[in-house]
Amino acid sequence: MSEGGGLLLLKNARIHGMPETQDILIKDGLIDCIGGMEGSGVDLAGRLITPGFVNIHTHLDKADLISYMGPSDFGKTLEENRELLKKFKSQYTVENIIERATPVLYELMANGVTALRTQADIDSTCSLKALEAMIELKKQSPINIQVCAFPQEGLMGEKQGGQMEAAIETGADLLGGLPLIEETPEEQVKHLDILFELAVKHDVGLDIQLDESNSPQDFLLPILAEKTIENRMEGKVAATHCISLSKVPAEVAAQTINLVKQAEINVNVTPGANLITRFPQPGDTHPRGYNSITLVKELIDAGVNVAVGTDNIRDIFFPYGNCSMIRETYLLAMATRMTRAKDPENLFKMASVNGAKTMGLNYGLIPGAKADLNVFYATDYLKAINSPEKIAYVIKDGRIICKDGVKTQSG
Numbered sequence: 001m002s003e004g005g006g007l008l009l010l011k012n013a014r015i016h017g018m019p020e021t022q023d024i025l026i027k028d029g030l031i032d033c034i035g036g037m038e039g040s041g042v043d044l045a046g047r048l049i050t051p052g053f054v055n056i057h058t059h060l061d062k063a064d065l066i067s068y069m070g071p072s073d074f075g076k077t078l079e080e081n082r083e084l085l086k087k088f089k090s091q092y093t094v095e096n097i098i099e100r101a102t103p104v105l106y107e108l109m110a111n112g113v114t115a116l117r118t119q120a121d122i123d124s125t126c127s128l129k130a131l132e133a134m135i136e137l138k139k140q141s142p143i144n145i146q147v148c149a150f151p152q153e154g155l156m157g158e159k160q161g162g163q164m165e166a167a168i169e170t171g172a173d174l175l176g177g178l179p180l181i182e183e184t185p186e187e188q189v190k191h192l193d194i195l196f197e198l199a200v201k202h203d204v205g206l207d208i209q210l211d212e213s214n215s216p217q218d219f220l221l222p223i224l225a226e227k228t229i230e231n232r233m234e235g236k237v238a239a240t241h242c243i244s245l246s247k248v249p250a251e252v253a254a255q256t257i258n259l260v261k262q263a264e265i266n267v268n269v270t271p272g273a274n275l276i277t278r279f280p281q282p283g284d285t286h287p288r289g290y291n292s293i294t295l296v297k298e299l300i301d302a303g304v305n306v307a308v309g310t311d312n313i314r315d316i317f318f319p320y321g322n323c324s325m326i327r328e329t330y331l332l333a334m335a336t337r338m339t340r341a342k343d344p345e346n347l348f349k350m351a352s353v354n355g356a357k358t359m360g361l362n363y364g365l366i367p368g369a370k371a372d373l374n375v376f377y378a379t380d381y382l383k384a385i386n387s388p389e390k391i392a393y394v395i396k397d398g399r400i401i402c403k404d405g406v407k408t409q410s411g
């Protein structure tokens with residue numbers, strides 16, 4: 001028995017925490033049972049098998065825009081980058097966005113990503129085109145995609161709020177936010193209020209990008225947590241970046257982490273983008289020291305669900321990216337000194353099951369879970385992080401969709 005007829009038998013798989021290799025029977029896209037089984041199947045020869053990677057935060061609508069940039073378009077300030085993006089957006093069509101994003105989607109799949117949440121810019125230049133393109137891509141995609149409507153230009157003024165309602169009607173799965181784009185602290189809080197009002201009215205989740213400036217002055221995470229509890233949206237809100245948590249005094253951070261846990265906020269961290277983004281601060285006379293990342297270890301140890309995303313992939317804001325979640329976890333381990341014995345497992349969880357939890361997907365290596373799986377050449381998590389990033393098999397809904405980084409006929 002191997003692939004076909006809704007059945008796939010994987011032989012001799014190494015599962016973390018189990019002393020012997022196991023056979024895994026997959027039936028109709030779900031893990032049916034794990035143990036010793038009769039019959040032939042795909043021999044994994046003792047290689048590590050894990051739940052598929054979940055890229056919890058990315059911007060597929062902008063992915064690979066560097067292919068269209070000239071040398072003078074690189075290395076600009078955040079403000080200049082936003083202006084350049086407007087220029088590109090004025091030429092957006094639904095078709096050309098899909099055409100540019102599709103190869104990146106397949107590159108992510110080859111790197112073991114079986115589900116992702118993409119932001120889609122909603123603004124005065126591209127209107128709903130990016131969102132429409134992402135919704136179409138989701139329909140065509142072999143992997144799970146959630147589309148988050150992202151108000152790139154803020155939410156002040158009638159029109160912007162209306163666009164977010166139109167985004168929900170068009171098929172956005174949830175609403176994003178960017179409070180720091182607003183001009184005053186009061187407007188930043190109002191930005192959150194507008195989102196909560198829309199989320200409650202339409203019964204959708206929120207995924208807010210906040211506290212990304214590397215300044216302790218921009219600290220909205222406690223307010224987000226309070227509003228989540230007030231609006232009884234526990235478990236339905238994600239906070240992406242949350243860098244300021246690492247910049248405030250330790251006791252304030254500890255109180256905030258407790259509040260985040262109580263509000264069941266899912267925290268998303270995007271290591272590469274967090275380290276590279278430059279926010280000029282008032283009074284800056286020279287380039288500031290390098291950026292921080294949120295308090296990942298402290299959040300995990302407190303039981304907060306923390307997931308990892310690649311964020312931007314080869315675009316105006318971030319020219320790097322090879323679609324590898326392994327590389328992202330490596331970077332996170334360096335930046336947050338994740339050197340404890342359990343940390344390689346923590347890193348893998350953040351890159352897979354934790355993101356799946358945020359997306360409401362049933363992931364895990366247990367019977368009944370979705371058969372979205374990766375098989376590595378390595379035999380444990382640490383070796384997988386330290387090895388070349390190529391993944392032996394990527395399995396989606398019980399079908400092998402990529403082998404050695406190449407799409408199969410099922411992919």
Ligand SMILES: [Zn+2]
Pocket residue numbers: 057058059119209311312
């Ligand atoms: Zn982002």
